[in-house]
Amino acid sequence: MLYIIGLGLYDENDISIKGLRAIEDCDEVYAEFYTAMLQGSSLSAIERRIGRTVKVLGRGEIEEERIPIERASELDVALLVAGDPLVATTHTELLIDAHRRGIETRVIHSSSIISAAPGLAGLQAYKFGRIITIPFTADNYFPTSPYTNIGENLKAGSHSLVLLDIEAHRNRYMTASEGLRYLLKASEKLDDDTISGETLAVVIARAGSEKPLARADRIDVLVDEDFGDPLHCLVVPAGLHFIEAEYLVEIAGAPRAVVERMII
Amino acid sequence: MLYIIGLGLYDENDISIKGLRAIEDCDEVYAEFYTAMLQGSSLSAIERRIGRTVKVLGRGEIEEERIPIERASELDVALLVAGDPLVATTHTELLIDAHRRGIETRVIHSSSIISAAPGLAGLQAYKFGRIITIPFTADNYFPTSPYTNIGENLKAGSHSLVLLDIEAHRNRYMTASEGLRYLLKASEKLDDDTISGETLAVVIARAGSEKPLARADRIDVLVDEDFGDPLHCLVVPAGLHFIEAEYLVEIAGAPRAVVERMII
Secondary structure: OOOEEOOOOOOOOOEHHHHHHHHHOEEEEEEEOOOOOOOOOOOHHHHHHOOHHHHEHHHHHHHHOOHHHHHOOOOEEEEEEEOOOOOOHHHHHHHHHHOOOOOOEEEEEOOOHHHHHHHHHHOOOEEEOOOEEEEOOOOOOOOOOOHHHHHHHOOOEEEEEEEOEEEEHOOOOHHHHHHHHHHHHHHHHHOOOOOOOEEEHHHHHHOOOOEEEEEEEEEEHHOOOOOOOOOOEEEEOEEEEEEHHHHHHHHOOHHHHHHHEEEO | EEEEEEOOOOOOOOOOOOHHHHHHOOEEEEEEEOOOOOOOHHHHHHHHHHOOOOOEEHHHHHOOOOOHHHHOOOOOOOEOOOOOOOOOHHHHHHHHHHOOOOOOEEEEEOOHHHHHHHHOOOOOOOEEOOOEEOOEEEEEEEOOOHHHHHHHHOOOOEEEEEEEEEEEEEEEOOOOHHHHHHHHHHHHHOOOOOOOOOOOEEEEEEOOOOOOOEEEEEEHHHOOOOOOOOEEEEEEOOEEHHHHHHHHEEEEEEEOHHHHHOOO
């Protein structure tokens, strides 16, 4: 049996009781942290919490050697992953492979930025369009599709959840300010004003922690602020319901005038 | 202090360690189950799991009498909710109200259908468009916007997560077959073939349980199948990546020919 178990959003206490119990029944416990890692935790804190030794696998050990699946043909094996499983394609591929080999699988869900961030931004989940990711750019690499995709969402009246690039192996996490700077640069490059310094944005930092940050304002104000430790993500709201607007003012510190012009 | 604590997807073991610990510190524990209820659990099972008596509040007690907030001005109070908090507007309103009264709040996240269903359908989360809800219809009430909104997603190449109406107080949950029948009827009414009996759909049932169902096929095949106990939801996929297609065939039992024509 192969269990793929979500560790949730932030630290070693975000795992569910169900996940913890499944681990107790397993012969071997693996983890992959190359698609994402818990920011508020460490391998040793996770091991203490679950009372087991965890072997962290690299990409090659999972995607080529298929260690969790090889082991699961004879034993009960747990693979721990940050967030909710299956958001990363590599987990989906493991399920397909296990199924072909006749190995039973079970997924144990947990909290995810996909559900948490809209709520922390005070925005209604069913009003979000496609999720957008802003990648790290370079001198010869500056894709404009994340910008235009947010624009598409805005035109459709849909809020955008904007995830920021992670290079977990290099301990490199894009900050909200870097993401906002990307948007301003793309706007300039495309000579397009769908998104500009005046656009309302929401920064979410450290979702799942004791003190997550939700901070809303015009992009040209936010771009110079420091939002502290990772992970950060952004939300670019479309037209607002008045309760959404109230939240952004009361909880996320947005100036009332900036938010009120967005109420529809 | 007011804690709003997610119970997660399915039963009393989907709560996180963090949620459980917060409850231990609270003077009073409330729950609201009118926006949603755990299908694999009961009040007494929840009470046994958390080792506390839980007072279930009705809509009026939360939205008008504001009982959790009134109590939280003097005590540490937990409000338990199904799924991940803040997906329901009523939780957002509680946070705004508490903030205005100077009461500290903390949200403890958990698993949610918004993240779980795309993964259980083998589809990539970032390719989903707006979430759609199909309401219970009646002789004089048949909105076609859910149908047209799925059509909009399809045209944009976005998958649709389709939630099905719940009347928790009447213990009434729309089945996947009812949802699919709605889609066929709306197609006929609008004389539109964006969605038809030949369209590929995925039924997800009992997400978070030990044996969740993922079943993919043409709508005209699925519409007559019985998917067992609630909750059900639907996914209507747009163009597929080949790994998404492989999952639908291997895990969700879709006929290869139905899925392969959707690969882009």
